[in-house]
Amino acid sequence: MRAPLGIIATALGFGILAAACGDAGVGSNEDDATSIPYAEGSPEAQAIRAVANDQELGVEQYDSSDVVGLHKKAAENLVAHRDGDPNTPDDDDFFDSLAELWTVPYCKTSCMHSLLDYAKQTGVYGGNENISVIFSPQSGQETHLQGIADAIDDEADETIDIAMYSYSHQEPVKGALIRALDRGVKIRFLANTDLANSTSKAGALEQLGIDVRRVTKIMHHKFAIIDGPRDAQTLDRAADTFIVSGSGNWSSSAATIYDENTLFFTGYPEMALRLQRDFDYLWAGSKDVVHVEGLEWDQTTGNITDELIAQHEDANTHAYLTSFNFAPTSSQGWSVLGTTVVTDALVEVIGGAQSSIHIASGHFLNEPIADAIGKALESNPNLYIDIVLDCQETSKSGTIATLKNKIEDLGGTIQYKCNTYRWHYKFAKQMHHKYMIIDGEDLYTGSMNFSLNAEINTFENMMLFKGEEHRALVDSYLVNHDMVRSYGYDSDALTALMEEIETGSTVPLTWYDPIAMDLDTFRDMKDAIRDRCPATKSWLDTPEAKTYNALFNSQPHWFDECHTEGYAWPEVPVDMRIE
Known part of the structure; x- marks a missing residue:
């Protein structure tokens, strides 16, 4: 059974607003979907869907001019579509897109404006203008790659430090990097070994004048620090540093095929200092792969100390980094310390969950995390557990399979996003997220899969965002989670697929549209x-x-x-x- 969004998301509350109640677009005769006023996948679209899908709002609240302020017929039709028979919860049909909402009679342009106004009034939209997220897959100007290119064009004046697992040397990011170099911006690129060895990618970057280096462990980060606090004279600009980070590599697959999330934010000095220190640490312990002779190994001159970070400590954010599990060696390698700092932190918060845990991840192989979820369910049988994984995880056996079975036996839900009988990366429209939401309020997201290998063999990050200023952000992830766990529901795609088989x-x-299904x-x-x-x-x-x-x-x-x-x-x- 699908969980109602009103249960799994932060409660919206019934704020007071002066809703727009104009006549334009109220009637059911405005059927052209090209007239939808907001782009699919945009922050506005996510907020509108969050309000439309919130089952704490009924006809009375949607219709009231003191709450949402919809046309009465729009309110009635919206609730009828979403809730179906009130005595049959299994027939709930949440809105997966604005196009679906547009099919509701009398819910057209002014209806969407009113839903967005309510989202703004209650903090679902625009709670923090300094941070935003792009969820993949998208197309054209809506992709995270375009967002990255725009950030480089708009924000980079002096330096860009990039730590990236996979990169496609193509537009629009390629052009933005060239324009930044033309402005005199210094760019350093820390790559995974396969990427660093690629003449068509790393070699092409070095031809532009960008030094590309590698580390001897898997470098799985996907972040960029724009105008960061990297030198002694720039340590004070951490509050103005612009950061791009998330699950998505800088590749066309991550932009248009996979499920990903990419954050764009500024005004987070503690986060900027932690990421800059991590980049500097890895850069100092990196090795060169020479594609172009004569490129300078541009070392950082700043000294980011724990004391400096403490001056900017923010109780509602944090960056957990697996680099604390390693120590550099004299030969520019890395020794393993035997610690599991990120896993330990996640296990602790899982143990403290009160109402719900939502996870979307490409991998789920971290036995301590799976065990912690099972124990949390044992101590709190009412805890709502909803996990969505990539289809490749269906083949996993051994201890992790036993732990996943335990989670399901105790009432948790685990589904797999599948579009192929036998998994292959050339076919798979991957579930590539790496996020977890605790109690609908605390968001953990980054580059780190939920696997122990990611903890002990890989350089990764996992970021925390919580508190009232991040309420809209967390709600957008809850909306995304509801979407990815619902692949194929509305079209009854599984029944059609089985009939064809x-x-x-x-x-x-293989099949074009992915389907979420249990094991x-x-x-x-x-x-x-x-x-x-x-x-x-x-x-x-x-x-x-x-x-x-x-x-x-x-x-x-x-x-x-x-x-x-x-x-x-x-x-x-x-x-x-x-x-």
Whole structure:
């Protein structure tokens, strides 16, 4: 059963406002969806949907001029669409997009304006103008890559420090970096080893004059520090530093295919100092991969101390960093200290959860975290647990599988975002978030997957945002979580997929629109596929199964569907088929 947004989100309250009640766009005759006044995925759209989906608001509140102030028919139709039969909670149909809200009779332009006005009045929208988030996937000018390019163009005057796992050297970020260099901005780029070794990416950056270096551990950060406190004479500008950070790499897949979140913020001096110190620490212990001779290893001259950070301490934010689990060696390597500082912090807050825990993550392999969730459920059976993972996690076994089973047995929900029978990165529209929300109020988000490997073998970050000034931000993540856990619900996509699997002449092994499903449902789907297409049973000693097993990893596009008549894999060249 899907959790009502009004339960899982921070309560909106019934603030007093003078709602816009003009006639324009009230009637049901304004059907052209191109007239929707706000862009899908924008902060305004997220706030409008949060108010429309809040089940603490009923017809009376939506209709009242002292609360939301909708046309009465708009209020009635909105609630009827969202709640369905009030005696049947399973038929709730929350709004996943403004386009869906636009289909509600009498809820057009002025309706959306009134919903947004209420969001502004109650702090759901615009609670803190210094921070915003872009959720992927998006398209065109709405992507996080465009947001990054805009931030570089608008904010970078002197320096940019980038720590990045994966980067595509293409527009719009490429152009923004070139323009920054033309303005005299100094840019340093700390890359993961594979990226640092790439001549088409790191090599191209160095051709522009950007020094690219690597560390000998996995460098999994995805942040940029613009005009940061990196030198002795600039330590006092931490409050004006602009930061970009989140789950999304700077790649087209992260922009337009995967589920990601990317934060843009300024006015957070403690966060700026912590991230700058972490970058400087890794940069000092980095190694060069020389694509272009003569680039200067531009070292930081500032000294960011614990005492300096304490002067800017903010009880409602923090940056947890796995770099505290390592120490640099004399050979520019890193020794493992055996600590798990980020996991320890997350386990502690999980143990203190009172009402709910929401997680969206690509991986969920951190046994202490999974164990902590199970123990929290044991001590508080009413705790609401809702976890959404990437489909690749369906194959995990051993202790983590046992711990996940325990969470579900105790009443927690775990779903997997899937669009393929057999996972491959070239097919997968990945769940790539790495966030957790405690009690609908405290947001933890960053680059770190919920895996112990991320803690002990990888440089990562996990950021905390809480408090009234971050209420709108946290609510936007709750709206996003409700969306990702609901993939395929409204269109009944799973039923349609199963019908195609069971009756079609070709069996789909990938499908365009992802579906969120629990593990038992996914396994039932796999069994149905194997029944119709025995060639997918890679363990069988048949020519078609051996061909599938031998070639899938290198040529996955040959296996996006299975033919039930004739040869199962007609896309495989004849001379490549195993007899």
